[in-house]
Amino acid sequence: MPLISVVTPCYNEEANVHLLYEKIRLIFSTHFPDYDYEHIYIDNASRDTTVALIKQLCTVDKRVKLIVNARNFGHIRSPFYGMLQARGDAVVLMASDLQDPPEVLVDFIRQWEAGYKLVLAIKKQEINSPIMGFIRKKYYQLLEILSDVSITKDFTGFGLYDRIVIEELRALDDAYPYLRGIISELGHEAALVEFIKPPRHGGITHNNFYTLYDMAMLGITNHSKIPLRLATMFGFAMSAISILVAIGYLIYKILFWDVFALGMAPIIVGMFFLGSVQLFFLGIVGEYVGSIHTQVLARPLVIEKERVNLD
Secondary structure (H helix, E strand, O other), rough: OOEEEEEOOOOOOOHHHHHHHHHHHHHHHHHHOEEEOOOOOOOOEOOOOOOHHHHHHHHOOEEEEEEEOOOOOOHHHHHHHHHHHHOOOEEEOOOOOOOOOHHHHHHHHHHHOOOOOOOEEEEEEEEOHHHHHHHHHHHHHHHHHHHOOOOOEEEEEEEEEEHHHHHHHHHHHOOOOHHHHHHHHHHOOOEEEEEEEEOOOOOOOOOOOHHHHHHHHHHHHHHHHHHHHHHHHHHHHHHHHHHHHHHHHHHHHHHHHOOOOOOHHHHHHHHHHHHHHHHHHHHHHHHHHHHHHHHHOOOOOOOEEEEOOOO
């Protein structure tokens, strides 16, 4: 029997883990009775009863498996690590908050049966946050301009990955993997499945400005050198403009010595402008240095505290 691994990262999702289990169990019993599956929860050191609830499911159903992290390793490393622990012929990654609809799993497996090694879920519409949808759209447009490869728009990691793809991800040995970009780097032809992101069933979102910024900058620094080159070209251009302006002021002052007064305003405005530009590009350089630092440290993706029903 083909084995499908469903990996669901979670953090403080006590309101959702049991319903998610029931939905996935129902999908396999109804649509794929000839398939075996395992449901792997990877918990990022939840502070509520999430772990206890999953352990109860583990005692009832051996197909439910649990990895508990020693601490919160973040929203990038933990899901990736969970995928590498799966042993299925195909691995499905979805969030445990039910905003990645489990029902899309049916389309995933059908496309996989048709021969696709990758099946990616594309967020068609975001009901509860049109503003975030607009910002996300503009970000992907910017990333498409900057990136060396074509990044799939509105893909968040929710999708199906064939065993071949999983082993390629394992071989990369990336310490801080940007999954959305890596998938584009691998170059496999992917089937795209659109879905509408539903409202949250229970609990609160754990995404904030920092986590979204972290993901956005990771996409840029991992897949483009253009910001660094823009800094170089902009610095050269500003140097040339400054020299021309200085020569112009000098000539004008010589010709109209008694009536031309420079004043302090242009100097102050120019200083603040150049200072802000320098800080901006220094921040860009810092992002690249931070990314290199993370890779050089080569720390493990996750340190496990315990695992249940997994060898």
